[in-house]
Amino acid sequence: MAHDDDSQALERAYQPSPGLGVAVSDPVQNPGLPPHRERMTDKDPKAEKRAARTVYTLFYLSLAGSIWAVAAYMLFPIEDESLLSIRYNNLFIGIGIAFALLCLGIGAIHWSKALMSDKEHIEMRHPTRGTDSTRDAAIEAFADANEESGFGRRTMIRNSLLAALVASIIPGVTLFRGLAPHNNAGGNPIAGDPVALLQQTMWETGQRLVRDPDGTPIRAADVTLGSAFHVIPENLSTLSHSDGYLEEKAKAIVLMMRLRPEQLIETEERKDWSYDGIVAYSKVCTHVGCPVALYEQQTHHLLCPCHQSQFDVTDQAKVIFGPAARPLPQLPITVDDEGYLVARDGFNEPVGPSFWERH
Incomplete structure (x- = not known):
């Protein structure tokens, strides 16, 4: 009997006092996702085509910027003694590289916002195992990503992106030419060494x-x-x-x-x-x-x-x-x-x- 009295006393001790104003609330409910709003490119095929044209146009402009940077390196050789030529070399090469990277970045962002899948997905957590089923799931995930991004079927975007990425490296590689001495018109035997x-x-x-x-x-x-x-x-x-x-x-x-x-x-x-x-x-x-x-x-x-x-x-x-x-x-x-x-x-x-x- 004494034990039961002690248990009841403990329960009363842990109950909130009415004077403290403590209220017991229900657990926080999951509010869920907000209503999905379709983009214009999801509703209008013409808008989708315009967005695709914008993306690959930006990628091709990036390609043009990289080509211009290489051309500027040749048009305004830094080896000239003219200070003006050196200034133009730095100015136009910099403009070309900056324009190429800017168009590449804007094109990639516009692609992701206007054309890639806009639906919410829930990924359940699960242990990572190197089993056959895990590898099959990974392959399926890549396939889904390819389908959602349209990388495989949007050939103009894909090709223009690849061309712009490859071309963006070329100006940097071209600039390495300026690190080595060049042969001169005087026939100096050590020129180039x-x-x-x-x-x-x-x-x-x-x-x-x-x-x-x-x-x-x-x-x-x-x-x-x-x-x-x-x-x-x-x-x-x-x-x-x-x-x-x-x-x-x-x-x-x-x-x-x-x-x-x-x-x-x-x-x-x-x-x-x-x-x-x-x-x-x-x-x-x-x-x-x-x-x-x-x-x-x-x-x-x-x-x-x-x-x-x-x-x-x-x-x-x-x-x-x-x-x-x-x-x-x-x-x-x-x-x-x-x-x-x-x-x-x-x-x-x-x-x-x-x-x-x-x-």
Whole structure:
């Protein structure tokens, strides 16, 4: 009897008090789906045909935009020295690619909204098994999707979409042509050979190191401990912009620093490449060619700001961090009779990125 009294007391304790205003409601009912509204393309065959024409017209316009981007690359060659041609090259190629992708995207969206199946479907959850029935169901699902989208039977839309997708890749592939040097009219034997072009700079024996950009020669005595100089070859000033000044400077730029001689780790063959702790390395990063222009005086590290490759100045500019694949090429230096820093020779390897074949 005592047990029954306790049970009744617990039931009364868990019942809501009338003064609290708590009401017991029924479970939330499933409201169901809203009434289906048919699209105009579902009710009017003419509207459906107009929508189909719009979709494949957009896809063909995308195809035309991709072709125009390739044509613009040829009509306005970036290899010309004309600044106007370079601007037109960037402008019209960009317009062509943007137009192609815009038409492709709008066409795909209009297709999905106006022509693909607009009916609601309920997919029951079930365990995933790799059985024959599961594979058969997957095949059936693909078949249903093909039927609902009309991909198989709407040949104009399908063909125009495939053509636009294939053509959208072509401008990007075409632009890779501009990465490689081209043969010139002068019959230069190294034209078209990137390894030879990047190895041949304006540095040569006896060429003075001068400040960039004013061209002031640099005395070894003026290079203080811990300092860094942006350096170009003196003979670079003889070139005009039309003679390839920028191209030659891009290959020949050098960063020169002074450390204590005992801090340098040098191989036997490179003992005479430095002068009293002064070393010079190419500024062109061996990853993708960005200028390595950030020098950390305390750690003696060179940092590339593009992708954070780091090079150890004390140890032949070896890579200590980042995606660069090889050390920065070192420029052998010494001094002339007047105490000015000069190059012993040019670089003994091609400068720049490491994705070309090198011998």
